[in-house]
Amino acid sequence: MFTGIVAGSGRITKISGEDVIRIVIDFTMVPTDGLVEGASVSVDGVCLTVVEINSPEISFDVIPETLSLTTLGEKVEGHWVNLERALRMGDELGGHILSGHIMGVGEIVERTEGDGHLDLLIDCPDNILKFIQEKGYIAIDGISLTVGKVDDGGFALHLIPETLSLTTIGGKQLGEHLNIEVDSMTQTIVSTVERIMEARE
Numbered sequence: 001m002f003t004g005i006v007a008g009s010g011r012i013t014k015i016s017g018e019d020v021i022r023i024v025i026d027f028t029m030v031p032t033d034g035l036v037e038g039a040s041v042s043v044d045g046v047c048l049t050v051v052e053i054n055s056p057e058i059s060f061d062v063i064p065e066t067l068s069l070t071t072l073g074e075k076v077e078g079h080w081v082n083l084e085r086a087l088r089m090g091d092e093l094g095g096h097i098l099s100g101h102i103m104g105v106g107e108i109v110e111r112t113e114g115d116g117h118l119d120l121l122i123d124c125p126d127n128i129l130k131f132i133q134e135k136g137y138i139a140i141d142g143i144s145l146t147v148g149k150v151d152d153g154g155f156a157l158h159l160i161p162e163t164l165s166l167t168t169i170g171g172k173q174l175g176e177h178l179n180i181e182v183d184s185m186t187q188t189i190v191s192t193v194e195r196i197m198e199a200r201e
Helices: 064-069 161-166 184-200
Strands: 008-016 021-026 040-043 046-054 057-062 080-085 104-113 118-123 137-140 143-151 154-159 177-182
Touching: 040 057, 177 184
Parallel strands: none
Antiparallel strands: 008 021, 008 080, 021 057, 040 046, 040 080, 046 057, 104 118, 104 177, 118 154, 137 143, 137 177, 143 154
């Protein structure tokens, strides 16, 4: 489990393999104390398992399904990703509970940069958009955020300086893709209501 409070970013130093892909990430900016093989780490919001540790480089294997359903399939060596260690008992819960299981991918269709802030409009598939509500929680590339306005064109994000300084989202440009995980409680409520309405028809 994760909270969406990104610990820092890491640079992909190596990508290898043809089917299952091994991604090696430099964790210099993120503490690795106590990190062991088999541990879970959120990489741009995707829950991955540590397979090798050569500190500060940490390796992960990514299966084809994950590559096709998330933005990890678009990464190349040199790209930066958001990193978060798994939640431990007693840790402060500053964001919201996340599983690291990505629902799908959204695309930046509008980008407005101001003095210390950034506004983004994200287009995403309808099967995801139905779960997104104004002022609700959402995770974008593993970052716990609050949703702005929602309409048929997508949903808005309003990013503060702290988020921009600690994550990779400030460098995202028009047309780039982002991993989306919707709050699980919202998913449950919406799905339950849909089933009730279908049963009444």
